[in-house]
Amino acid sequence: xxxxxxxxxxxxxxxxxxxxxxxxxxxxxxxxxxxxxxxxxxxxxxxxxxxxxxxxxxxxxxxxxxxxxxxxxxxxxxxxxxxxxxxxxxxxxxxxxxxxxxxxxxxxxxxxxxxxxxxxxxxxxxxxxxxxxxxxxxxxxxxxxxxxxxxxxxxxxxxxxxxxxxxxxxxxxxxxxxxxxxxxxxxxxxxxxxxxxxxxxxxxxxxxxxxxxxxxxxxxxxxxxxxxxxxxxxxxxxxxxxxxxxxxxxx
Amino acid sequence: xxxxxxxxxxxxxxxxxxxxxxxxxxxxxxxxxxxxxxxxxxxxxxxxxxxxxxxxxxxxxxxxxxxxxxxxxxxxxxxxxxxxxxxxxxxxxxxxxxxxxxxxxxxxxxxxxxxxx
Numbered sequence: 001x002x003x004x005x006x007x008x009x010x011x012x013x014x015x016x017x018x019x020x021x022x023x024x025x026x027x028x029x030x031x032x033x034x035x036x037x038x039x040x041x042x043x044x045x046x047x048x049x050x051x052x053x054x055x056x057x058x059x060x061x062x063x064x065x066x067x068x069x070x071x072x073x074x075x076x077x078x079x080x081x082x083x084x085x086x087x088x089x090x091x092x093x094x095x096x097x098x099x100x101x102x103x104x105x106x107x108x109x110x111x112x113x114x115x116x117x118x119x120x121x122x123x124x125x126x127x128x129x130x131x132x133x134x135x136x137x138x139x140x141x142x143x144x145x146x147x148x149x150x151x152x153x154x155x156x157x158x159x160x161x162x163x164x165x166x167x168x169x170x171x172x173x174x175x176x177x178x179x180x181x182x183x184x185x186x187x188x189x190x191x192x193x194x195x196x197x198x199x200x201x202x203x204x205x206x207x208x209x210x211x212x213x214x215x216x217x218x219x220x221x222x223x224x225x226x227x228x229x230x231x232x233x234x235x236x237x238x239x240x241x242x243x244x245x246x247x248x249x250x251x
Numbered sequence: 252x253x254x255x256x257x258x259x260x261x262x263x264x265x266x267x268x269x270x271x272x273x274x275x276x277x278x279x280x281x282x283x284x285x286x287x288x289x290x291x292x293x294x295x296x297x298x299x300x301x302x303x304x305x306x307x308x309x310x311x312x313x314x315x316x317x318x319x320x321x322x323x324x325x326x327x328x329x330x331x332x333x334x335x336x337x338x339x340x341x342x343x344x345x346x347x348x349x350x351x352x353x354x355x356x357x358x359x360x361x362x363x364x365x366x367x368x
Binding site: 164165168169198199201202203204205207210212233236237239240241 | 252253254255257258259261262332335336338340
């Protein structure tokens with residue numbers, strides 16, 4: 001650890017071990033820090049020097065892996081790109097992502113999201129199989145623009161912690177998975193839209209969203225899931241009314 | 252998964268929202284500020300005779316109908332979802348009440364526009 005210029009910040013962490021604790025509680029740690037230290041580094045300091053039992057997820061330290069999401073003073077943030085200096089001298093409170101069951105301390109159980117992610121068929125479903133010998137799929141820059149931002153999702157779940165509708169109703173597919181659904185539907189190489197429309201059209205699909213848009217505000221990759229969801233409300237509305245006049249492709 | 256019937260109400264909500272955003276502020280300005288204060292518009296702009304003639308004109312009837320119906324469907328849909336967001340989750344039954352009120356108001360407006368001649 002570098003010289004800290006004598007600065008110490010109080011980090012209040014939510015602690016919870018479901019095997020021994022009846023309810024979550026908070027513990028405060030005094031952490032010496034430098035101006036270049038992230039909240040994640042603060043947590044690592046606690047684990048290395050103050051309390052080795054503190055549990056949290058992390059991997060890349062540079063906002064690419066999506067592992068270290070948590071609530072910092074009640075706001076969903078990646079702890080690796082949130083800096084301790086911004087909370088000095090008041091200190092900060094770190095909690096696990098809200099709306100998810102706590103596995104232990106700051107680590108949440110992501111099962112619900114992973115099930116939903118699978119349900120949107122997050123892969124390109126081509127119109128017909130294309131052998132490698134026939135070459136690659138071609139795409140114009142314009143066609144790529146249609147989906148590119150949504151392909152930047154790192155599955156960090158900050159948008160789920162931000163979404164009040166997901167908090168109220170866990171049946172809702174949620175911003176992240178719906179934005180990824182749109183990523184594949186909007187891809188010119190994909191022909192799986194009809195298969196995904198059943199989910200889009202359901203109450204659990206895009207209709208669970210009320211366009212609060214906090215998901216888009218907290219996204220660390222500047223993706224706009226609220227836009228993806230609402231573009232699909234238009235798609236679902238067209239699908240709802242047009243099925244009476246035009247037969248659907250793929251039955 | 253069951254297909255949601257929300258597209259019907261979302262379309263009405265969206266159409267009403269577009270309409271209220273476009274004409275709502277100016278309607279409030281004309282009917283609530285400009286005419287009562289005689290500011291920019293003469294005070295008899297909305298006299299009984301003029302408004303009655305407007306409501307008896309085909310175009311006037313259509314304008315009054317879409318403004319009342321659109322605003323009602325937009326507003327009640329928004330209130331329903333806002334209540335949900337502030338932690339008062341109302342079930343589908345209540346959604347029927349809110350949309351029912353909007354439909355009732357719209358039908359009353361339609362009826363009155365017909366009987367006014």
